[in-house]
Amino acid sequence: MTSNYSMKMATRFGINSALIASHLYDVRKTEGKVHQKKTWVRCSQKTLTAVFPFLGKSAVANALKRLTNHGILLKCEYNDSRFDHTLSYSFTDYGKAMMEEKDG
Numbered sequence: 001m002t003s004n005y006s007m008k009m010a011t012r013f014g015i016n017s018a019l020i021a022s023h024l025y026d027v028r029k030t031e032g033k034v035h036q037k038k039t040w041v042r043c044s045q046k047t048l049t050a051v052f053p054f055l056g057k058s059a060v061a062n063a064l065k066r067l068t069n070h071g072i073l074l075k076c077e078y079n080d081s082r083f084d085h086t087l088s089y090s091f092t093d094y095g096k097a098m099m100e101e102k103d104g
Contacts, residue, residue: 009098013070016055016063021072023051024089025099033088040076040088064089072098 010018024041032039048060055063067073072095075087091099 006099006101008101009072013066013072014063016052016059017066017072019052019055020048020060020063021067021095021099023048024073025091028091035088038074038090040090042086042088044086067095071095 005015005018005022007018009021013021024043027043028039028041032041034040045057045060045064048064049055049057052060064073064075068075071092074090074092076090077085077087
Protein backbone atom coordinates (compact mmCIF):
# COMPACT_ATOMS: atom_id res chain seq x y z
CA MET A 1 0.00 0.00 0.00
CA THR A 2 1.18 3.49 -0.80
CA SER A 3 1.81 5.76 2.14
CA ASN A 4 3.79 8.55 0.44
CA TYR A 5 1.18 10.98 -0.69
CA SER A 6 1.49 14.64 -1.52
CA MET A 7 0.41 17.01 1.22
CA LYS A 8 -0.38 19.58 -1.48
CA MET A 9 -2.65 17.07 -3.23
CA ALA A 10 -4.31 16.23 0.09
CA THR A 11 -4.84 19.93 0.87
CA ARG A 12 -6.32 20.69 -2.55
CA PHE A 13 -8.33 17.54 -3.26
CA GLY A 14 -8.67 15.66 0.05
CA ILE A 15 -6.74 12.83 1.67
CA ASN A 16 -8.68 10.10 -0.15
CA SER A 17 -7.87 11.61 -3.53
CA ALA A 18 -4.22 12.08 -2.57
CA LEU A 19 -3.91 8.45 -1.45
CA ILE A 20 -5.53 7.09 -4.61
CA ALA A 21 -3.52 9.39 -6.89
CA SER A 22 -0.30 8.31 -5.17
CA HIS A 23 -1.21 4.64 -5.53
CA LEU A 24 -2.07 4.99 -9.24
CA TYR A 25 1.10 6.99 -9.84
CA ASP A 26 3.23 4.24 -8.28
CA VAL A 27 1.40 1.43 -10.11
CA ARG A 28 1.77 3.17 -13.48
CA LYS A 29 5.56 2.85 -13.18
CA THR A 30 5.43 -0.95 -13.01
CA GLU A 31 2.09 -2.04 -14.47
CA GLY A 32 1.12 0.82 -16.76
CA LYS A 33 0.33 0.14 -20.40
CA VAL A 34 1.11 2.70 -23.09
CA HIS A 35 -1.78 3.55 -25.39
CA GLN A 36 -1.90 6.62 -27.63
CA LYS A 37 1.34 7.98 -26.09
CA LYS A 38 -0.04 7.92 -22.54
CA THR A 39 0.58 5.42 -19.76
CA TRP A 40 -2.67 3.93 -18.49
CA VAL A 41 -3.37 1.98 -15.31
CA ARG A 42 -6.34 -0.38 -15.37
CA CYS A 43 -7.91 -0.30 -11.92
CA SER A 44 -11.39 -0.97 -10.59
CA GLN A 45 -13.04 0.67 -7.61
CA LYS A 46 -13.19 -2.77 -6.00
CA THR A 47 -9.42 -3.11 -6.29
CA LEU A 48 -8.93 0.29 -4.68
CA THR A 49 -11.20 -0.66 -1.76
CA ALA A 50 -9.02 -3.75 -1.27
CA VAL A 51 -5.85 -1.63 -1.30
CA PHE A 52 -7.46 0.91 1.05
CA PRO A 53 -9.87 -1.15 3.20
CA PHE A 54 -10.76 1.94 5.26
CA LEU A 55 -12.35 3.53 2.16
CA GLY A 56 -15.78 2.48 0.99
CA LYS A 57 -16.83 2.23 -2.63
CA SER A 58 -18.49 5.65 -2.60
CA ALA A 59 -15.39 7.28 -1.05
CA VAL A 60 -13.24 5.78 -3.82
CA ALA A 61 -15.74 6.83 -6.50
CA ASN A 62 -15.87 10.39 -5.14
CA ALA A 63 -12.07 10.63 -4.98
CA LEU A 64 -11.67 9.41 -8.58
CA LYS A 65 -14.39 11.81 -9.73
CA ARG A 66 -12.66 14.69 -7.96
CA LEU A 67 -9.33 13.80 -9.61
CA THR A 68 -10.87 13.58 -13.09
CA ASN A 69 -12.98 16.73 -12.67
CA HIS A 70 -9.93 18.75 -11.59
CA GLY A 71 -7.80 17.59 -14.51
CA ILE A 72 -5.42 15.32 -12.58
CA LEU A 73 -6.57 12.08 -14.22
CA LEU A 74 -8.06 11.04 -17.53
CA LYS A 75 -10.28 7.96 -17.63
CA CYS A 76 -11.14 5.58 -20.44
CA GLU A 77 -12.19 1.98 -21.08
CA TYR A 78 -9.45 -0.01 -22.82
CA ASN A 79 -10.77 -3.55 -22.56
CA ASP A 80 -10.78 -6.56 -24.86
CA SER A 81 -14.33 -7.56 -23.93
CA ARG A 82 -17.32 -5.33 -24.48
CA PHE A 83 -18.73 -6.70 -21.20
CA ASP A 84 -15.73 -5.49 -19.19
CA HIS A 85 -16.27 -1.91 -18.04
CA THR A 86 -13.18 -1.57 -15.84
CA LEU A 87 -11.73 1.89 -16.27
CA SER A 88 -8.15 2.81 -17.00
CA TYR A 89 -6.61 6.00 -15.67
CA SER A 90 -3.80 8.19 -17.00
CA PHE A 91 -2.26 11.29 -15.48
CA THR A 92 -2.55 14.53 -17.37
CA ASP A 93 0.54 16.73 -17.69
CA TYR A 94 -0.91 18.84 -14.87
CA GLY A 95 -1.47 15.71 -12.78
CA LYS A 96 2.11 14.52 -13.32
CA ALA A 97 3.42 17.94 -12.32
CA MET A 98 1.29 17.84 -9.16
CA MET A 99 2.58 14.37 -8.27
CA GLU A 100 6.22 15.31 -8.87
CA GLU A 101 5.98 18.63 -7.04
CA LYS A 102 7.84 18.57 -3.75
CA ASP A 103 6.01 19.34 -0.53
CA GLY A 104 7.71 22.30 1.03
